[in-house]
Amino acid sequence: MLTLKQIITMLHQKGHKVTPQRLAICEILFSYKSHPTADEIYKRVSQKFPTISLSTIYQTLNLLMKLGLIQELGFPNISSRYDANTSPHIHIICPKCGNTQDYEDKKFEELWSKFITKLNFKPIGQRLEIYKYCDKCSKIG
Ligand SMILES: [Zn+2]
Ligand SMILES: [Zn+2]
CATH class of the missing domain: 1.10.10.10 (Winged helix-like DNA-binding domain superfamily/Winged helix DNA-binding domain)
Structure with missing residues (x-):
């Protein structure tokens, strides 16, 4: 960053x-x-x-x-979020409120970067996302 x-x-x-x-x-x-x-x-x-x-x-x-x-991290029904870290990294996102956190896994990110460079085209974007209700939203149900 x-x-x-x-x-x-x-x-x-x-x-x-x-x-x-x-x-x-x-x-x-x-x-x-x-x-x-x-x-x-x-x-x-x-x-x-x-x-x-x-x-x-x-x-x-x-x-x-x-x-x-x-x-920009855009979502269908909730406001976009903005990330100053533009290198590929994993996000854990709450689909209800959009709460977004980084999840660090250097090995996986290296593997992913290698996979991307092996492609015969330059992607215009990429997202690594895992969805999970945040503590606040899982309490509401
Ligand atoms: Zn939430
Ligand atoms: Zn991030």
């Missing part, structure tokens, strides 16, 4: 402004492995920048995606 400093350098190199708002969004994405939704980012950033709009959040997310710095 890139550091905040590397992100700033990259944005500058590509000719993008690094506003304090953008920086705050990056900070949330790159400093925690929390896979936040746009709403969650909005709630946290607006504590510091009360005038920020949700569309600024989406614009920044789209920019970071275009630069390949984050990946």
Whole structure:
């Protein structure tokens, strides 16, 4: 995962402004492995920048995606989540609330990367997902 400093350098190199708002969004994405939704980012950033709009959040997310710095984890009935770790890794996802956690298994990830490189094409994306109700949702039933 890139550091905040590397992100700033990259944005500058590509000719993008690094506003304090953008920086705050990056900070949330790159400093925690929390896979936040746009709403969650909005709630946290607006504590510091009360005038920020949700569309600024989406614009920044789209920019970071275009630069390949984050990946979007989209789901059919729940909000997308955003991940600053763009290398292939396993997610454990609650299908009810979308709670997403990384699951570390280096051996499997190596094996998967080898398998991907053996393909005769370059995939446009890949997802490694395991579904499980989170503690909160399994209590509700
Ligand atoms: Zn859940
Ligand atoms: Zn992840």
